[in-house]
Amino acid sequence: MRRTCTLLVMAAALPVWSAQPVRGRHGMVVTRENHATEAGLKILQSGGNAVDAAVAVGFALAVTHSSAGNIGGGGFMLVRMADGRTAFIDFRERAPLSASRNMYLDAAGKATQDSITGYRASGVPGTVRGMEYASRHFGKRPWAELVQPAVDLASKGFVLSYAQANGLKNAGRTLGQFPESKRVFLRGGNFYEPGDLFVQADLGRTLERIARLGATDFYEGETARMLAKDMQEHGGAITMRDLKEYAAIERKPMTGKYKGYDIITSPPPSSGGIGILQMLGVLEGTGYEKGGAGSASVVHYMTEAMRRYFADRAVHLGDPDFVKVPLTSLLNPAYMGRLRASIDPERATPSAEVHAAVLTGHESNETTHYTVADADGNIATVTYTLNGGYGSKVTAAGLGFLLNNEMDDFAADPGHANMFGLIQGEANAIQPRKTPLSSMVPTIVMKDGKPLLALGSPGGPTIINTVLEVMVNVLDFGMNVQDAVDWPRFHHQWMPDTLSMERGYSPDTVAILEKHGYTIRRVAAQGECAAILFENGWLDGAADPRTEGTAKGY
Helix, strand or coil, X not given: CHHHHHHHCCCCCCCXXXXXXXXXCCEEEEECCHHHXXXXXXXXXXXXXXXXXXXXXXXXXXXXXXXXXXXXXXXXXEEECCCCCEEEEEECCECCCCCCCCCCECCCCCECCCCCCCHHHCCECCHHHHHHHHHHHHCCXXXXXXXXXXXXXXXXXXXXXXXXXXXXXXXXXXXXXXXXXXXXXXXXXXXXXXCCEECCHHHHHHHHHXXXXXXXXXXXXXXXXXXXXXXXXXCCCCCHHHHHCXXXXXECCEEEEECCEEEEECCCCECHHHHHHHHHHHHCCCCXXXXXXXXXXXXXXXXXXXXXXXXXXHHHCCCCCCCCCCHHHHCCHHHHHHHHHCCCCCCCCCHHHCCCCCCCCCCXXXXXXXXXXXXXXXXXXXXXXXXXXXXXXXXXCCCCCECCCHHHHCCCCCCCECCCXXXXXXXXXXXXXXXXXXXXXXXXXXXXXXXXXXXXXXXXCHHHHHHHHHHHHHHXXXXXXXXXXXXXCEECCCCCCXXXXXXXXXXXXXXXXXXXXXXXXXXXXXXXXXXXXXXXCEEEEECCCCCCCEEEEC
């Protein structure tokens, strides 16, 4: 009831009263799903650090959040340790060795659905290798201890909530195309109901091997052999060699400044970090915040910054191991100044008039995010994904986990939209071993050398704009972190030329935006956010009321 009341009063000004975050002094875990939150909290309470808890949460979500939690997908972890070390762990899925630029085009040159559904849609999964890398380099508790909560949840089962059972039922048509998915997740067609015990015996055995043998089992052992065999029998591309040669990559985080805050964020192959920094750079100096949160002028300036960034994204961004990404040029103050100057205060710029930067030199919908902090000041903020809801809809035979459809995050047909409506260019074309461009952007904000805010979001291309909006709600509009997460959101991605807005904005605000020239599409919800604010010795955790998310601290 508290959060509902907050949303009802949202218009062009701050709410009369505020929703309060969950507070703790010693540790905080914010995730999409309660069992996963509990798993992470117990690791913290038993002496584990934030990275240990993040690993436990990642494996627990692979059991309890079937549409996105995974060991058959991949993602990013941004770490800041109490001693000041930072790291960005890239365990994103990668194109198999047999992948080719036009593998998803038919004889007429048109894109097929094979990058979205079925065995050919999957990139080589990275989650297990990424979690092991994080544990070895930044954790301190034994590996088996971190995986065991997930083993128990799969083997012994957990009680399905209304949303979990309904989600499986709603995916019945697509999951039901594949016998193993129908058997495991749809109970052979006798759908699970809220309150049913959901036992995943195959997944439990897979996780038990991973707990005992580490990532070696997934990439070289029995799990790898079973997965490669299933792929071969169904026309999939992933082989034993693909699995054996997969490695997580530690990259240097991107950093930038905004109004005296230091931003630590995600580098390519994330498109999110450069997006956050460019959009903040365009907004700084406009005085946009003077209109107040929820005002038409704030939405207008932020939307125009979004529109210009996504035009650049479509052309210039890709896997930095394969293409030269012009980070310096796109974040050049002079270039951001030109973008800022091109915004008309009273008119929406049609997307057809917005073009990517012309440079003379060079230098991903169903996802989940969680954020963890411990008493010592260590932070782990993680976004990982299967890409679409329930990924490729394929469950690996005898292994119990769903496989990703991450190959659709490449430009299967450069210059044309993918499943999220994103137009992408040659920089993100398919190549063997290449990582598809992602929107995932775990981010940490620092003030005077100390952590202030850690956050991230799922939701395909809306991820970047959700993170931006929650950040400025705290930094520019002075909201507490729960209000910042609760606040209604909006999204523009250049093409299609549509401004999506959640309900909660006043009719007057919407009318002004339409008068400015915006085509507005109303949406029920945009993504979710898991955030922690560090304030006066307290950890303030904010889960998203748009989901069953939970924040727990101690």
